[in-house]
Amino acid sequence: MDGLVAFSPVLIILLALLFTRSSVGLAGLFGLSAAFFLSVFYFQTSIEILLRSLIAGFLASLPVSMIVVASLLQLTIMETGGAMNTVILFSKGLCEKDKMLQTLILVVGFGTILSSIGAVPVTVITPVLVAMGYSSIKSISLAALGYDSLCTYTILGVPLVVFSDMIGIDLISAAKYFLPFVSVVSFSISLAVLYMAGGMNFLKRGFWLSILIGIIAFLGSEFSIILRVPVITGLIVGVLVVIAIMSLYKPRNGENAFRVDRKINVIKAISPWLILIGFILFVNLCTPVRFAFYEFLSMPIDLLRGKPVYLRVFWQAYTWIFVSSLISIFIYKLNKQQLKTVFHKTKTRVVKPFWSATIFFLIAYIMLHSGYQKTYSGFELLNFQNNMIHAMAASSAKLFKDLYPLFTPFLGVLGGFVTGTQTSATAMFANYTMETSRLLNFSPIFMTAAVAFGSGLASAISPSKLQNAAASIDKIGEERKVLPKTFYVVLLMALLTALVSYFLRYHTL
Template sequence: MTWTQNFTPISHSIYISALVALIPILYFFWALAIKRMKGHIAGLTTLLITLLVAVIAFKIPAGMAIMSATQGGVYGILPIGWIIITSVFLYKLTVKTGQFDVIRSSVLSITEDRRLQALLVAFSFGAFLEGAAGFGAPVAISAALLVGLGFNPLYAAGICLLANTAPVAYGAIGIPIIASGGVTGLDAMEISKLVGRQLPFISVFIPFYLVFIMSGWKKTMEVLPAILVSGVSFALTQFLSSNFIGPELPDVLSALVSLFATAVFLKFWKPKTIFRFKSETETTTAKIETTHSFTGGQVFKAWSPFLVLTGFISIWGIPSVKLALTGHYEGANALLNGLNAIGHALTFVPAVPLINNKILGATGAPIAAIYKLELLGAAGTAILIAAIVTKFIVKISWKDWAATFGETLNELKFPIITISSVVAFAFVINASGMSTTLGLTLAKTGSLFPFFSPILGWLGVFITGSDTSANLLFGTLQKVTATNIHMNPLLAVAANSSGGVTGKMISPQSIAVACAAVGLAGKESDLFRFTLKHSIFLLLLVCIIVFLQSNVLGWMIP
């Protein structure tokens, strides 16, 4: 039995149908921002409401709706939940063995200023992890690091979500851009070029905005030189690499250049005062005394778990290695062929009962639905291997290592429920056609579509938690709509990716991941209220940039 998606099920009206499709999303906003429900309660009740709307209003058979929810729930555990578990576990190993005290001291040796620590850890280091892995690892690891340095957990999570805006479009070795090219038929390199002519304006602004939120205008101007070094070095590298190399490396290169440039700059320049939060004290740099002195070898050892982590995540991101890890490598390399055999044995892609190739989408083609269980290829497995190597670096016993892993699992049980439920909610919205209904409604804006085009990407990332998924969801719709209104299709497709980055910080998945990483399970509503206004503000900036490129700055389009 097959079922065809209907995008105007209510009175054959796209607008009324869109209002009904908004019900689960509006409920989720209400549950977190106003009612302040715990994350797992908000997630589970939103999923229930989504199922009811999908079945009653959009007429998807109940069995199909439920199975699409199971597909999303499984994806919420692997790869997303797996990344959170292993990331927090690795961090806890460094804390339990005292190595994080050394890490904290080494960061303080560069700067004790909270504003500058946020630039180094949340912005630059977080962007590197986004470029190498994506899928929640950047926020989970960088937020945990900031908490270890003494940041308020809510602030640490919020700052890292905000900082993660700049690199999302090129995350996980450029997958969002590559996927966008694949689904639209446009050249990925051309999309990369245009996104690289939109996002640098946001990237150069984010460090300033981040510090401004933390400390206000006066305190931001005190560290403006460092902000400029951090933001300009990142944005310039992002533009050059995206336009002359390709979509794979802008995040990795931009992050490394920004991190190195800022760290070197801070060796020669210091702010007049050291900024701390209200619960701390504010003193002049001359009064700061170093309480701990560690050797270079001790500092290297303490950072080694994260260096090992970076190495494994980078290896996992290499295209040929990624193929081998999932059992899809077909080359002649003997090592990769051996890895391919293991990857094939540990990769399971069973079809989802009732819905695999049984739902017909907008084009009339059946939609494949599988449980994608890549046990070896998951980024979380790379992090787990780094944690195993870390066991020998920090010299913790297997008993304590295992006990720490058990503690991590126990602490994250509710966050994992939250993540699984919100991903399930996203899959039901997609399977029922509700997301396409919302997209088609925005496409009705005609000549104003260049302004509203990024909102589709923002909405897509809010729903799916992924810029890649948002591009797959709305990329073709963007291209077709742009062609119909005589807008450059390349601009619309790029706008989807650029707009999507501003939705990452309010995505239910991202909120759950960030809260889990800093020990704020159940406080998702507070974090959502913190990020919502910033997400809308940054989205507005992207909308203005795209509108200007469509009507005034056409020379910026490749």
């Protein structure tokens, strides 16, 4: 009974999304209210603890919520400066005589690169796919699906950073636990993209290429670990995938998608991304700078006495997205009227996504610290039965027993669907999965990694991502027709991930 009560905030959010017209943010507010109420009156939590947890959750969400603000500002600047039209036209011209290769480059290759540097693939790629001749429904589906293969490393590794913070290990160790899932998920995503784009014809033609993409994803991830820069894994792998696919393309006589004038225009158009990549490489590859920004200037805020939140403002991706965006204003030579347009558009765009990115961290921190009381020695959990995470874990252990490893990716899919982002889903379910795995004597970190990858797969069915894709082509409402087409694909990919999870259930590094 305690487990069902503890899980009810998540169920409330899910029911609100499925059976009402509630937005992700509003559904999250329902869940937050339920979590707060239950923590006080059912799990006997100190009000002071809950208030501190809310503040700590807000601070912990900043790497995600501020990314939303920064990336939308950057996108708006690029739109206003005409850069996005140039990017779309150039992308359309790549491998234009071979639609299969062109689709893989855009959806998997460029999708991974864009998401890794803080851009929004669904809003950039969907219009390109429409211009290539795909239907609006298929364009939305493909754009939301493609970059999932390395969703764990999106936005310069923010999901990975949150994962490592939530379970208490360093970034390199966290990346090593993700490694076994990378190639399998990348392979399955590539197959799914091929099938959705061109049916069995594309699937047969591109099967061995999908295997190659899986191998590249694994090797690129391993390489980033060797370099000790796992946060740029998505960038490394995305570039390698594009190079590999482009090398297979045989241009016809007279075809030249890389004229000098086009190169100059494209370089100017993508200058915010190029500048951002330069900053990120400098911050992460220059060891003294990385130590200074990540360790020395970690800026811990310890609201819960012994469980500090590390802000790391100078290391975070959103800081450098803001900086590169401001520099691009001068590159595009935006005038005062255009800057006003950027400001008003960004202000309109960011409010709901910012709240949606924040709300699930608040819920996670309330659930994590439910049952705690203020004592003379600090904040303590005097009775484990009064902790929502423990109640959920104990109930799950009894329910699933030895089959729990097969359940973990599907839990991630549920979390990704409910929260809209892999990072938020990881924040919500990381400690629950760790606790359940310990009770069942499974590998806690591998099981939590399986949840993280499952939540990444959910991008293809996430209402917020599908709606963003539909909005980019002025087809709001079409996203409702996409979900039935991608739902079963996501479940099949989650099943494949579950098999990997089951195989690794007792494994340790």
